[in-house]
Amino acid sequence: MSDTQLTGPLQRLMDELKKLPGVGARSAERIAFHLLKANRDDALALARSVTAVKDEIRPCSRCYNIADQELCHICRDGRRDQGQIIVVEQPKDLLSLEATGLVAGVYHVLMGHIAPLDGVEPSDLTIDALVKRVKSGEVREVVLATNPTVEGDATALHITSLLADMNVPVTRLARGIAPGSQIEFANRSMLEEAFRGRRGV
């Protein structure tokens, strides 16, 4: 086998890695060398976990929650109030809020938060799809449940400005959650207070 054929797989791996957000040419090279040197099982565990994410789950076509069919089980549930959309950063936040049993509405998962320093722009999130849902006219309330962090607040502010002209009340979770903490780690009573105490923006 020629030298060039042998470097082929390494080069293709670097090219694929460079397509990932936040991974430049230097990181791609470093990760590729790491995987070349790594234990075979460890490297293949990564490949398998990527495949599993594409094979076993997919984003709900309406709310971007993790789903195993076109719509997630919450969007499919006829008893949920389609007029109330709870906007969260990630699926884990949705799980924490669901566990309170207080949410009658449905969700919208942003898939992250705006973070210009990390290169995450509004267009990298599912904000456009949220705006479309609200424009559709069925929505009576948008509850912003982003994390009480700098990035979460910036994301909430950005969404608020986009929804300002739409005549739909926008609320956000009450500050029962300690600023700087993460929703996924908040206890039930803190989340209940926060949900019950939500206020107009």
Place this chain on the structure above:
Amino acid sequence: MSDTQLTGPLQRLMDELKKLPGVGARSAERIAFHLLKANRDDALALARSVTAVKDEIRPCSRCYNIADQELCHICRDGRRDQGQIIVVEQPKDLLSLEATGLVAGVYHVLMGHIAPLDGVEPSDLTIDALVKRVKSGEVREVVLATNPTVEGDATALHITSLLADMNVPVTRLARGIAPGSQIEFANRSMLEEAFRGRRGV
């Protein structure tokens, strides 16, 4: 399927990504969401390129060049001068030097360069293995062919200090290569000049 079962694959992917060099919890989350949203073929291309690197190639157990068996084709070649070791940062640099036809010796591939700001320490490279090879006693000359950059020079300096007591001449490529450029892109005549003009350190 329960919610927790659905988030499982995403969480496992984040855990695997966090093991990669330079990828923290935030980047892992961001890359995982990117792959969840990504086109299925694009995501699977990444998984396949990781698998291909482990299935089709491996590092040579002596010099860390890319190989398809225990030793690379250069280390297996009885006509090569095992007493002269050319130290390069990556397999692509080796290919460029081989293309000149001037190298009678063998190589040692460092798999990168020292870059403390990017978290790459000497122990992340194959420097220990190089020192062992030199200690083995067969070596008459070590030619440092790292890139003429800040990181390449720092790496060369570090290796020079490690080899200082071993009574083996250490040379480095002549500065025919324009500082700041990359060996893989240098033309043949520049590389020839650089190899012919190598000097004691």
